[in-house]
Amino acid sequence: MIKVLVIDDSPLIRMVLTEILQQAGDIEVVGVAEDPYEAREKIKTLHPDVLTLDVEMPKMDGISFLKNLMRLRPMPVIMVSTLTKQGSPVTLEALEIGAVDFIAKPSVNVASQLQSYAELLYQKIRVAHKAKLRPFKPHDDKDVTVVNEFKAFSSQAVLAIGASTGGTEAIKEVLIRMPTHCPPIVVTQHIPPVFSTSFALRMDKTCAITVKEAVDGDVLKPGFAYIAPGDQHLKVVRRGTQLHCLLDNGELVNRHKPAVDVLFHSLVESVGKHTSAVLLTGMGSDGARGLLALREVGAHTFAQDEATSVVWGMPRAAFEMNAAQALVPLPKVCQQLLKSAARN
Incomplete structure (x- = not known):
């Protein structure tokens, strides 16, 4: 089983992602966290294989948390992002830091789309689990x-x-x-x-x-x-x-x-x-x-x-x-x- 920790400040998104992932058969949601501080503690105790990470959260944003994570304890991360003009530069920055991939936030009010969304999410989790990771090292592109x-x-x-x-x-x-x-x-x-x-x-x-x-x-x-x-x-x-x-x-x-x-x-x-x-x-x-x-x-x-x-x-x-x-x-x-x- 691939152990997943879901990190999102929205109770609804945490619930939807958990319900979707629990139906995969080979994926287990071992915990949820509403902010990076709670996530940090649960990573230590639950030892997840993959994280899903929201970009915008209280107390610490997803990018700051990801930088710390990839520097101190690199692990596979899927960013759960808002696919908008505002969201895309931040998500691309997350990929630069070391996130394996990203996926849109689920449209919880469109039930007909949830099945195709679920299949895509399963695929990304499975790929992330086997992906090669690189520690985050700040560098100057120049x-x-x-x-x-x-x-x-x-x-x-x-x-x-x-x-x-x-x-x-x-x-x-x-x-x-x-x-x-x-x-x-x-x-x-x-x-x-x-x-x-x-x-x-x-x-x-x-x-x-x-x-x-x-x-x-x-x-x-x-x-x-x-x-x-x-x-x-x-x-x-x-x-x-x-x-x-x-x-x-x-x-x-x-x-x-x-x-x-x-x-x-x-x-x-x-x-x-x-x-x-x-x-x-x-x-x-x-x-x-x-x-x-x-x-x-x-x-x-x-x-x-x-x-x-x-x-x-x-x-x-x-x-x-x-x-x-x-x-x-x-x-x-x-x-x-x-x-x-x-x-x-």
């Missing part, structure tokens, strides 16, 4: 060294990144090292709509390159990274001599929209062997078939290694179907992508 060893790149090169659970921080680790003359970068991360906007803004402030949420018709330019909106697939299409972003509001693919496979398959047609693509941390197998299709047309394909992945699901699927030419530790991904796109 201290990161940009990869400047490659002076020129093929004019036809495009870099592509796909990720899911743990991906916001993994993508940051890649983009923050990119030089301003790098090839165009396209990114699909499994993320809700409002969060993709906040994530792109956060990356743009952090990185030397320009990072933006992709807009339909955007022309791909060097030194730019284009992040798929949280509710649309991102494709790359060729129009004459230029490459453009195309947003597609089609069906879910591999239960996701945006889906990594959609992006990678579009690159097979539009960029082909000039693509350098990597599949980063995430649960499931989205992106593996697309990466294989890219490899089969001569593109450079990579997957993050197990040791540096929060969840080695998507990269593992790619590795097992021989879609990736190499497994690469996260700190080396940027260099590997640039090396494969460098002009000899």
